Every structure is written in structure tokens, then in C-alpha cells.
Amino acid sequence: MQCLGNEPFDLIFLDQGSSKFEGLKVLERAMEIEAEPRVLVTARFYDPGCCFKAMHSGALDYLETPLTVMQIIGLLDMFVPRRGRLQRDPANGMLRATGREELSADLIAPQH
Numbered sequence: 001m002q003c004l005g006n007e008p009f010d011l012i013f014l015d016q017g018s019s020k021f022e023g024l025k026v027l028e029r030a031m032e033i034e035a036e037p038r039v040l041v042t043a044r045f046y047d048p049g050c051c052f053k054a055m056h057s058g059a060l061d062y063l064e065t066p067l068t069v070m071q072i073i074g075l076l077d078m079f080v081p082r083r084g085r086l087q088r089d090p091a092n093g094m095l096r097a098t099g100r101e102e103l104s105a106d107l108i109a110p111q112h
Contacts (some may be wrong), residue, residue: 005033010080016043024057031058037040038079
């Protein structure tokens with residue numbers, strides 16, 4: 001929670017925690033600090049009450065984990081402003097995010 005307000009975030013993945021929804025405090029703080037924070041709440045198991053609280057408090061989505069790499073890439077593509085595109089490197093088959101310095105690392109292993 002200390003990171004909030006220090007610098008802007010493109011997207012926040014926030015774990016719900018237990019059924020007591022410990023992550024709700026972080027979500028509420030993000031909503032106070034940022035003008036339009038993009039927050040996705042993740043949970044190991046779907047909890048309808050926590051889902052309602054998350055969405056009512058401003059989360060963009062409530063997702064059950066684990067998430068695959070392709071699901072995460074899809075979420076980034078959906079919720080993060082486009083600064084680059086994913087391209088498959090023909091030399092090694094790796095997907096790379098171009099134009100996003102913070103995502104310049106290899107994202108997925110080559111397809112076989």
C-alpha cells in the first residue's frame with residue numbers, strides 16, 4: 001500500500017486475501033489516490049460477497065486464479081493504454097511487447 005501515490009500504475013493486480021477481503025483496504029486507498037485506477041482483484045476461490053464488494057468499490061474485474069500467461073497478456077491488452085504491440089520474434093518464436101519499456105522482457109516460450 002506504501003507504493004500507492006508514489007507513482008502512477010498502469011494496472012494493479014490485487015489479491016483478495018481470505019474471505020475477509022483484506023485487499024479491500026488497498027482497493028479503497030487506490031480509489032482515493034488515483035483519478036481512475038485500473039484495479040483487477042484476484043481470488044483463489046470465487047466469493048460472491050467479495051466480488052460484489054470489489055466491483056462496487058471500483059475494481060474493473062474480479063478474477064479467479066491461477067491465471068495463464070495468455071490471460072494476463074489479454075488483460076494487459078484490454079486495460080492498459082496501448083503503447084506497443086505484442087509481436088512474435090521470427091528468430092526464436094518468443095512473444096515480445098514492443099513499445100512498452102516496462103514489458104520488454106520475453107513473455108512466453110515459443111510455441112511448438
